Structure formats: C-alpha cells, structure tokens
Amino acid sequence: MVFTVITIGFGYKGGEIIPTFFIGAAMGATIAPLMGLPGSFGAAVGLIALFCAVVNCPIASVILSIELFGSNGLIFFAVALCVSYMLSGYYSLYSGQKIMYSKRRARYINKQAK
Secondary structure, eight states, rough: HHHHHHHHHTTTTTTTTTHHHHHHHHHHHHHGOOOOOOOOHHHHHHHHHHHHHTOOHHHHHHHHHHHHHOHHHTTHHHHHHHHHHHHHHTTOSTTTTOOOOOOSSSBOOOTTTO
C-alpha cells in the first residue's frame, strides 16, 4: 500500500481505478474491526466509498456496490456513499468530467462547462 501511494503521489498512473479499489478496501478493512464490523464488509464499504469520492458519481457507485457485493448491506453502502460524495469536492479522477451543479444548492457552479 505504501508503494502504491508513493507511485500515485509522484504522478505515475499505473492504472486509475484498481489502485483506488485497493486503497479503499485496505482502509476499510483496517477501520472495520475498530467499529465492530467484519473486515471483509469494511473492505467492501471502503472500496465503494473511495470509488464514489474519486469519480464523483454516486449512482454508478450504488450500482457497482450491488453488482459486486449484493444488496444485503445496501444501507451501509448508501450512508458511506453519501458521506464520501459530499466530502469529495468538485474534482474528479477524469479530467473530462465537468461538474455543473452544486452539491448543496440547486444552482449552477460551472457555467462554462459544455
């Protein structure tokens, strides 16, 4: 995990989504026992939460969580997705993605986006 963070920190890609999956799952598996949850479930929640934060796309993240892990923990996934989406700001891993609407108010924030 340290080498993955160092590699991404220096600007090398080496993949975009797979390192994100790994870092999210590792963080979730580390924090889950502290919260009294199984490590595997924490890894699933961490993976989905970091994916949502990185791509700024909560609907795709919900679909991915159901597709990968089933709908048993959907409430936990939804809470993690909401928190990560609101804290992720207005940037995305993909430079072509333009975020046009505010996450808190019904108004445009990027009127130059086409």
